[in-house]
Amino acid sequence: MTQPSTRSASPAWVLFALAMGAVAIGTTEFAAMSLVPFFAADLGITEVKAGHAISAYALGVVVGAPLIAIFGARIRRRSLLMGLMGLFALGNALSALAPDYRSLLVFRFLSGLPHGAYFGVAALVAASLVPVNRRAKAVALVMSGLTVATVIGVPVANWLGQLFGWQSGFLVVALLALLTVTLVALLAPNEPADTGASPLRELGALRRPQVLLTLASGAIGFGGMFAVYTYVASTMIEVTGLSERSVPLVLGIFGVGMTLGNLGGAHLADKARDRTAMGMLLWSAVMLAVYPFVAADPVGLGIIVFLIGMGGGVGSVMQVRLMDVAGDAQTLAAAAHHSAFNTANALGPWLAGMAIAAGYGLTSAGFIGSALALGGLAIYVVAVLLERSEKARLAATIC
Numbered sequence: 531m532t533q534p535s536t537r538s539a540s541p542a543w544v545l546f547a548l549a550m551g552a553v554a555i556g557t558t559e560f561a562a563m564s565l566v567p568f569f570a571a572d573l574g575i576t577e578v579k580a581g582h583a584i585s586a587y588a589l590g591v592v593v594g595a596p597l598i599a600i601f602g603a604r605i606r607r608r609s610l611l612m613g614l615m616g617l618f619a620l621g622n623a624l625s626a627l628a629p630d631y632r633s634l635l636v637f638r639f640l641s642g643l644p645h646g647a648y649f650g651v652a653a654l655v656a657a658s659l660v661p662v663n664r665r666a667k668a669v670a671l672v673m674s675g676l677t678v679a680t681v682i683g684v685p686v687a688n689w690l691g692q693l694f695g696w697q698s699g700f701l702v703v704a705l706l707a708l709l710t711v712t713l714v715a716l717l718a719p720n721e722p723a724d725t726g727a728s729p730l731r732e733l734g735a736l737r738r739p740q741v742l743l744t745l746a747s748g749a750i751g752f753g754g755m756f757a758v759y760t761y762v763a764s765t766m767i768e769v770t771g772l773s774e775r776s777v778p779l780v781l782g783i784f785g786v787g788m789t790l791g792n793l794g795g796a797h798l799a800d801k802a803r804d805r806t807a808m809g810m811l812l813w814s815a816v817m818l819a820v821y822p823f824v825a826a827d828p829v830g831l832g833i834i835v836f837l838i839g840m841g842g843g844v845g846s847v848m849q850v851r852l853m854d855v856a857g858d859a860q861t862l863a864a865a866a867h868h869s870a871f872n873t874a875n876a877l878g879p880w881l882a883g884m885a886i887a888a889g890y891g892l893t894s895a896g897f898i899g900s901a902l903a904l905g906g907l908a909i910y911v912v913a914v915l916l917e918r919s920e921k922a923r924l925a926a927t928i929c
Contacts, residue, residue: 590642751906
């Protein structure tokens with residue numbers, strides 16, 4: 531997994547090709563959240579109900595990631611990546627053509643199916659290109675496509691959605707996905723499939739407590755960021771009093787924060803993986819708790835959105851932890867990380883939506899998010915303590 535592999539392109543170009551898929555995925559995932567007010571109005575539904583389209587996509591990720599990882603483990607990774615991006619392009623093109631709310635839910639679910647498996651396989655390919663002590667950086671560079679999406683892709687998709695209708699945002703994503711298929715075909719190494727892989731071996735990852743605890747930490751902890759991000763456009767317009775034209779700018783600020791958090795977190799994680807993850811979850815909890823108190827001020831909102839974005843960099847750190855604790859069930863564990871991520875994507879908006887619907891206001895999403903981040907931190911601490919206890923027990927047995 532960690533030894534450089536035979537390839538026709540340099541590692542930098544391979545990482546670029548893989549990151550382009552992350553740009554496509556990040557654009558559709560985050561842009562859909564920013565377009566909630568627009569397709570809610572167009573389809574004649576409430577914004578809380580429109581948020582269910584976000585949850586439908588997340589449910590697709592949760593369902594698709596483990597199934598595709600289990601049954602696709604013996605497929606050549608390059609071929610699997612191309613197929614996944616092709617399906618992703620189809621799902622987003624159909625989303626743009628959805629005639630009503632129910633159709634949109636179905637097509638968003640379809641779009642989410644390849645998401646987790648793509649990221650999981652792409653992370654494994656990235657890790658195989660570099661030495662062990664640079665894995666976090668390699669994975670972070672692939673995940674940087676997500677942060678590029680939040681800086682450029684999401685604001686552009688939101689801007690196009692305002693000019694030409696929300697459907698144009700999904701069409702842009704479909705084109706990015708097709709570009710990724712081409713780049714992966716040209717640049718990614720065409721290594722043989724793992725002949726020892728099997729559904730049973732991959733399912734073995736789910737018998738490992740450390741895998742399950744890491745996934746649970748992500749599923750809860752990431753929900754905090756999504757709780758706020760889903761409703762940040764509505765908060766800007768209704769609470770802060772900014773115009774719709776300001777939405778792309780603030781979303782770009784979030785993306786810059788996420789970019790710095792992703793790269794900085796990866797640098798620290800190659801030296802101290804667990805301390806970095808726990809520190810970033812605590813950071814998220816604090817920043818999310820501050821959000822409701824500054825959301826009414828344009829400057830304060832911009833600053834806190836940037837700081838909340840920085841906490842999103844913990845994703846790459848958790849991806850590396852899963853590689854370390856998954857043993858020989860790498861594909862499922864890597865893909866399941868994104869099932870957990872999108873469980874958070876469904877959980878955060880759902881809980882925040884309940885608070886908003888109960889009359890606590892749009893900014894209550896910050897308190898919900900902070901509680902979720904603290905929950906994820908608590909689970910991660912338990913995982914670390916159990917791991918240390920097991921290592922100490924083994925060391926005592928050897929002595």
